[in-house]
Amino acid sequence: MNTEKILEVKDLVVEFRTERGVVKAVNGVNFEVHKGKTLGIVGESGSGKSVSALAIMGLIPNPPGRVASGQILYRGKSLVNIDPSEMRKIRGNKIAMIFQEPMTSLNPVFTIGNQIEEVIELHQPHLSASERAAKAVDMLRLVGIPSPEKRVKEYPHQLSGGMRQRVMIAIALSCEPDILIADEPTTALDVTIQAQILELMNKLQKELGMGIILITHDLGVVAETCDHVAVMYCGQIVESADVETLFNHPSHPYTKGLMDSIPDFDSTSGHKKERLQTIEGMVPSLFNLPTGCNFQDRCSKVTEACRGMNGDPTLKPAKGDDHFVACFNPLENI
Ligand SMILES: Nc1ncnc2c1ncn2[C@@H]1O[C@H](COP(=O)(O)OP(=O)(O)O)[C@@H](O)[C@H]1O
């Protein structure tokens, strides 16, 4: 098994200055990405998933945001406060990202082919125009777009959402990145297309050996695609483990809550069942986090200890190797 570490995020804190004060959108996060492996980052909306990804890409809008502290190491090289021209060489070259909404990321006035060729030209300037054009067609074929010779001449609006997302993946992969960050890449797509895109990413990962960070709010997607998982809540990782450990021994009540809200697939009818359960209550405002555990007001296992007398919970070893949980009253007997 190859476990070469290619990205390391250490104690990352990202702040935004707003009219209501400074918020820590990411507050002391640690994770690693290994070659050929997929790290899932999961959590409800607003938990700091995208901000973590943007920090890695050097794309936190500043102002109002900034990486306040911590380290981001790509193959040992620090990306925080790196020279912008150097970061541009890494971004879209060594580390590429695909975003949630493919329509907004493609330029409506250029053909699909133009947009892929532009990336190829940037990263492989030695190729001739005809070699670039041929490579653009190859890339569309690689991501499973039918009749790529025809599609390459089309404009974004002529493609379906699923095809546009494939184009985005083709663009991201045109530079053969070492790390691919996929931020909710299938959220805007229907379930069948979603499955195809995820399968495609897995296949390409095997072929190209890249490390993937897959950001999602859907633990069902995590179960099918990830090797390791970090569960985020209010800008912090509350549980992390390899995917089997996480599903077999969820230790944080929040993780268990997310699992209980995965719609079960009914194998007899082939249809999705209704959601069994959702986590009650609301994510607290980052402007007004409680003392103690941030999940206390939604937690069925809450005790006095969770309300602040012991400070905030920090990640501690849990059952199983490489399994950590930040909880004063973890679930033990599952
Ligand atoms: N441009 C911004 N200005 C101010 N606050 C921001 C900005 N972007 C993100 N945030 C804050 O960071 C939090 C986490 O955002 P995000 O990482 O996008 O969440 P998600 O987990 O849904 O991807 C938001 O709830 C918001 O408070």
Ligand SMILES: [Mg+2]
């Ligand atoms: Mg997001």
